[in-house]
Amino acid sequence: MPIGPARMPLFDHIGELRRRLTIIVVSLLVCAIVVYFATPALIELMMDQIREAMRGGDLYVFTALGGFTIRFQVALFFSVIICAPIIIWEIMGFFLPALKPSERKWVVPTVAAMVVLFFLGMIFCYFVIQSAAFGWLLDQSFEFAQNLANAEDYLNIYMMLEIGFGIAFQLPLVIFYLSILHVVPYKTFRSQWRYVYVALMILSAVVTPDASPITMLLMFAALIALYEVALAVARYIIVARDGKAALKWSREDYEQHALDND
Incomplete structure (x- = not known):
């Protein structure tokens, strides 16, 4: 990770930030394109924890573009997971010059801990939270309506829960x-x-x-x-x-x- 000087003109700081954001965005897009082709299997993996809470067990898409939109969102979601080490590394690299030399020794352990905690949060959410959350939500309409599982709605809630727990951890x-x-x-x-x-x-x-x-x-x-x-x-x-x-x-x-x- 290249370390810039602690003091730079404002536009140099902006340029450094733009460079690191470009690395993050390009990494996410390239990964999303590759992952896109595996999204049907990944969606099945995501649904494993919540199918028990669903009455019918099937997802429904209600628009012509719905399938593409959902697959791209899921691909981007898994790209964030895969690229999490790169994202965290680049963010830490931007703030690294502001740290004292004695504090920089904590950077590598911190990056490793952030990645581990992020994945722990997502694993905790997958095995403990998803089934309980969807079970409670779907039970609220059980007595007066039938739930049609809108794929976009279900998967968006699923992904937001996973990311939320990853960040909270x-x-x-x-x-x-x-x-x-x-x-x-x-x-x-x-x-x-x-x-x-x-x-x-x-x-x-x-x-x-x-x-x-x-x-x-x-x-x-x-x-x-x-x-x-x-x-x-x-x-x-x-x-x-x-x-x-x-x-x-x-x-x-x-x-x-x-x-x-x-």
């Missing part, structure tokens, strides 16, 4: 870095846990694209578990690196400590 990294860089003192995270839990509940409601309380509660439980794990790891690193007193440090205390050790 990045939370531990945010908490981890806010803690070890003392942007937010570790003690604050621990003492204000009630407010954090409420914020996680709101985030769960916002990120989940369906109206299912089952989906929201399952995401909320997952985010709490990830939050606590992230804080436990951050505590271990802070204490091992700077001592137990550092758990109360502010960002200014951390920077002063770094200056004193230089």
Whole structure:
């Protein structure tokens, strides 16, 4: 990953951003074209977890262009999954010059952790969330109407849930870095846990694209578990690196400590 200088003129920053966005877009389009031909099998894989909740089990397309649109959306969805390492790598590369040399050592582990957490979020959603979410949604109309499974509607909800959980599972990294860089003192995270839990509940409601309380509660439980794990790891690193007193440090205390050790 080439690293640009930390200070550049505005238009150089824009050019760097354009270059990295071009790499991302071209990667996604090339991958989508290749994946397009495998979309029927991929759609069958996607439907495996929700067919049990569907009464008929068949998908319906209601427009002439519907089939092409759905296949391209599914191809693009899987392209995002396949190209996730490239996307994350290029985004990190853009912000890398702003980091101190001592902080750049965290870049490769961070990229690896982001990719792993993204896939973990999607796997969790596939095996735990999809069936429960669609089961609850379809049960709401069971007593008064018959559901015709609009393929575009079903698959869009499916893909938004998967992407939403993949992104939501990045939370531990945010908490981890806010803690070890003392942007937010570790003690604050621990003492204000009630407010954090409420914020996680709101985030769960916002990120989940369906109206299912089952989906929201399952995401909320997952985010709490990830939050606590992230804080436990951050505590271990802070204490091992700077001592137990550092758990109360502010960002200014951390920077002063770094200056004193230089």
